[in-house]
Amino acid sequence: AQTVTQSQPEMSVQEAETVTLSCTYDTSESNYYLFWYKQPPSRQMILVIRQEAYKQQNATENRFSVNFQKAAKSFSLKISDSQLGDTAMYFCAFMEETSGSRLTFGEGTQLTVNP
Amino acid sequence: NAGVTQTPKFRVLKTGQSMTLLCAQDMNHEYMYWYRQDPGMGLRLIHYSVGEGTTAKGEVPDGYNVSRLKKQNFLLGLESAAPSQTSVYFCASSRTGFYGYTFGSGTRLTVV
Numbered sequence: 216a217q218t219v220t221q222s223q224p225e226m227s228v229q230e231a232e233t234v235t236l237s238c239t240y241d242t243s244e245s246n247y248y249l250f251w252y253k254q255p256p257s258r259q260m261i262l263v264i265r266q267e268a269y270k271q272q273n274a275t276e277n278r279f280s281v282n283f284q285k286a287a288k289s290f291s292l293k294i295s296d297s298q299l300g301d302t303a304m305y306f307c308a309f310m311e312e313t314s315g316s317r318l319t320f321g322e323g324t325q326l327t328v329n330p
Numbered sequence: 331n332a333g334v335t336q337t338p339k340f341r342v343l344k345t346g347q348s349m350t351l352l353c354a355q356d357m358n359h360e361y362m363y364w365y366r367q368d369p370g371m372g373l374r375l376i377h378y379s380v381g382e383g384t385t386a387k388g389e390v391p392d393g394y395n396v397s398r399l400k401k402q403n404f405l406l407g408l409e410s411a412a413p414s415q416t417s418v419y420f421c422a423s424s425r426t427g428f429y430g431y432t433f434g435s436g437t438r439l440t441v442v
Contacts, residue, residue, distance in 0.1 A: 224370070248428050260420065260433035267428075306372055315380055316361050316426060317388065320372035 219309045221321035228297045229329050235282075236292045236324050238307030245269075246312040249283065249290045254323075255303040263305070266290065297328045332356050336421050336434035343411040343441045351406040351437050353421030361424045362404040363388075363431065364396060366417040373420060379404055411441045 218241045228234035240249070251263040266274045266283050273281050278298075282291045294301055307321040334355045343349055353362065360381050365373040365388075375388030377396040385396045393415060395407045404423075408415060418438050422431035 219372075250430055258418070258436045260422075260431075262430040265430055310428070312428075315378070315386070316424060316428065317363070317375055317378060318373075318431065319389075320365075320374070322370055322372045 219321035227327040250308040334434040353404045355423040359423035
């Protein structure tokens with residue numbers, strides 16, 4: 216069974232600084248997709264960024280970027296110039312190409328951005 | 331442009347009662363999903379559907395049933411609620427899963 220592990224239950228960062236959230240996963244497949252979702256206190260799940268395993272280039276969305284290390288099965292999220300609105304629970308998620316589009320989520324990392 | 335709508339948003343049930351959670355999407359998505367979120371455990375898949383009239387079990391299906399009679403609706407039923415089913419339930423839909431899901435706003439269910 217595929218698993219996703221987020222080893223940092225909580226993290227904090229000062230406003231305007233950079234923070235990196237860690238995620239590792241386990242799979243025997245070669246084609247798969249990785250995601251980071253953000254869940255602010257409103258409870259809404261928001262897609263932050265997406266990476267396809269067969270693309271070597273790391274995905275970037277404005278202040279959010281990933282460091283995808285396929286051999287190490289690692290998929291970390293870097294948030295640059297942190298803002299107060301980035302305070303949220305962040306979930307790493309994984310989908311195998313043969314899984315029928317099912318997402319497997321990690322346990323989550325609670326990020327707090329301090330003023 | 332409603333996206334994914336879940337009803338109700340909050341509910342308190344007594345042990346043994348039954349209820350149905352409704353999920354509706356207006357994006358013509360083929361795939362729909364029900365997840366539960368518990369502290370420290372992330373989101374876990376209960377049941378999912380890859381098209382109208384189809385359903386399949388996810389990671390934690392016991393105690394739940396689902397139906398997808400219409401493409402836009404995905405219903406989650408609890409036949410006899412138990413305190414272990416106290417959770418936040420999320421519905422999601424996708425055109426194909428590879429582009430990520432659109433989530434509803436969640437239902438907080440408490441079973442006492």
